[in-house]
Amino acid sequence: MDSEPSLKADEATNVLSRSLHDRGLTCLFSKTAGSTTPLKQLLEEITPSVVVPFFQLSNEDKDLLKRLHIPLVEFFRPSRKKYNGLPPVELFGDFQESVGAQQAGYLMGKGCERIAYVGTTTSSNSSICGSRLAGVRRGLAAGGRNLVLNANISLHDHGQSADALVNCLVENKCDGVCVYNDQLAALLISRVKDKGIEIPRGLRIIGVDNDPIAAYLQPSLTSIDYDNVVFAYIDAIVEASECGDNLGKTLNHTPRIWVVERQSA
Structure with a gap:
């Protein structure tokens, strides 16, 4: 699995x-x-x-x-x-919603107008992913915005889903992306750079978990941390x-x- x-x-x-x-x-x-x-x-x-x-x-x-x-x-x-x-x-699902809402609020505070959410294809994480997505939608709504794009990618398909996603981000003129976790955000950063898109000038990306890898990516990854x-x-x-x-x-x-x-x- x-x-x-x-x-x-x-x-x-x-x-x-x-x-x-x-x-x-x-x-x-x-x-x-x-x-x-x-x-x-x-x-x-x-x-x-x-x-x-x-x-x-x-x-x-x-x-x-x-x-x-x-x-x-x-x-x-x-x-x-x-x-x-x-x-x-306050329970776990609401906590995860709060994580997503914080992602959305941060990107809006940086001036992003067209924000996407990138989730995971892994079924065992679908409940957490769904709650974070709901939080992103809630955060955007509070700022008078709607989610422009919602898509899932995988770490296990040699980058195919990530490549397709980057094309969708460009087509939808997205300027900000809330990503389910830092592992998927690292994959997205790699594929976005391959397409010649400058981060953060052309696209702002925020992950979740504050994984140690986040500090060593190029560019380093902004992330949500939590107790x-x-x-x-x-x-x-x-x-x-x-x-x-x-x-x-x-x-x-x-x-x-x-x-x-x-x-x-």
Whole structure:
């Protein structure tokens, strides 16, 4: 299965694993269960004390967990609506929207008028990508603009999707691009330069994750950095495993998000 390399994602899973281990729980990570393979298949092999999906779980899988009395802590539960009578809370999907909105706001602040979003073709990252895209749209709308172009590219097709995207960016006269993460932004910078487009004069590019590679690209990549979001969910996961019930509890921790400004934007 394809996967986008991300030090932030690795850090999040490591923090989650260590923190829960310290609370007496053992983490088992699956990149496919509930997304590209049936959750039922995994549950035939193990019986977890709590399930924590990093994507929007289907209603069918939620019903399955309920029948099996396995508690669920949802990162992607919509938070601007009340849930079980509780007030709105800041959750993972909203956090990712905020990341996208910050990208859009930064590019508009630099004078960009025609902004595109570049996402990933990797299915396991589709929920996060969708939330960031929604945030970019929200940020643009707040500035009185609409998204000009939305397309996905891959690190695994020898640059073909990136080359096609660059042609679309030129055709649509885009002057700014919000990219799903720094790995894809690095690929885009390479292909844009191959087309003779000057960065940032001809096109401004901003990524996400503040990957160490960002500082060494030519030009260096402007990126979004953020606090590790996993810390907001440790207590909820532990409590759900101990109580054996879905909590829907309010989470008070809101991670910081900031721009690391470099040459590309």
